[in-house]
Amino acid sequence: MAKKGGTQDVTTRLREAITSGRFQPNERLIETELAGLLATNRANVRTALAQLEQEGLVVHEANRGARVRLVSHEDAIEITQARGALETFVAGLAAARATPTDHAGLRDLVEKMRAAVETGDLIAYSKINGLLHAEILRIAEHRTTAKLLANLNSQVVRFQYRSILLPGRSRRSLAEHEEIVAAICAGDVEAAQRSMSAHLRAAAEALRAR
């Protein structure tokens, strides 16, 4: 296991703190402060900040320190588009590789999604949405893309809820997911790609509509 105050652990915890919103966008990240908070030293905080900067979660100005990156609206749209390109590819892989067990898992998730929409529990919906995309990613078994998508996702978690709150969006989003899962379960690579591509185009459009 990663040692308690080790660099790796510090990076992980700091990433978690940022993505979970415990630090606000644009908030200053003061090295000594973080060192105290995470029970470690400035050196470890420093390398953690360097990694998270590369990851796009933190911005750093010389002699002025680090801040939580403020992801602009335009940024969020760009990120969603890039996600779209990668997830489309991944959906195709998943359609080709998925086993009957995988199919059952996907159908189960879509069922839960439908239930969340019908009870109007959009928090639960967002959560299952994340699980579904993660499951497709797992089925595809493509480490390179998985890492890229993890990074991109961590940059836009903050926007997750905003778009789903648009009137009618959740119902349409559900339909899109049903189509994606149906295509994957049918082993139809082209259809899986088409529907996933459409899904993320719609998601980007929903972001734009604000």
Place this chain on the structure above:
Amino acid sequence: MAKKGGTQDVTTRLREAITSGRFQPNERLIETELAGLLATNRANVRTALAQLEQEGLVVHEANRGARVRLVSHEDAIEITQARGALETFVAGLAAARATPTDHAGLRDLVEKMRAAVETGDLIAYSKINGLLHAEILRIAEHRTTAKLLANLNSQVVRFQYRSILLPGRSRRSLAEHEEIVAAICAGDVEAAQRSMSAHLRAAAEALRAR
């Protein structure tokens, strides 16, 4: 300008040293050694290594230090596939955005490419190939994807030459590029995506065929 021994500069120079092959894959990257070589201190080397690890150029084991990442054959194929997904998207954008001036630039590059193939200068071909993809990326104006592609490319520069040396590959690659440029110049988004996708599928296939 970035200060001489500053962290940012150190990261840049170390990245350059790795991608240009001055350090071999799997070669140990010893902190004090690098500090001397780059005329800086261990702390800066340390953060540079942390960033390059995140970037996929370096691997780091606790208490054992850093090494140049050895990109396996399978890794290279995966990376090429991920590139394919992103470049396909970018090609579509470029087709939608390119101006007449851009068209002229692209046609010029393809012409130079053809010349390189006909004189059998495959080194020049690889170089122009890189320029062409960079130009398409510039036309698309999509920072998020640009950064992702820069990272992915830096991981596979080592494989650039290997695949183009396959008999007949250069000629087919030229044809693919001509098709891509034609589609972009025609403003045909779908065709640009189709041809770019096919191009990188072929490139991945060429890698696999070794």
Place this chain on the structure above:
DNA sequence: CGGCTTGACATTGTCAACAATCATTTCAAC
């Protein structure tokens, strides 16, 4: 002869002190 401990060496990990830089306040001059 082979496996195991021991010790020396090389390297990374941690830490604290100091220097450099930036932001903010104070205060005098006009």
Place this chain on the structure above:
DNA sequence: GTTGAAATGATTGTTGACAATGTCAAGCCG
């Protein structure tokens, strides 16, 4: 009252020392 310079405080950047860990070879025991 406003402007601008100097002092102050907070924070980052740099450096060196020390501790912890891993590596390797030599020597010891079975």
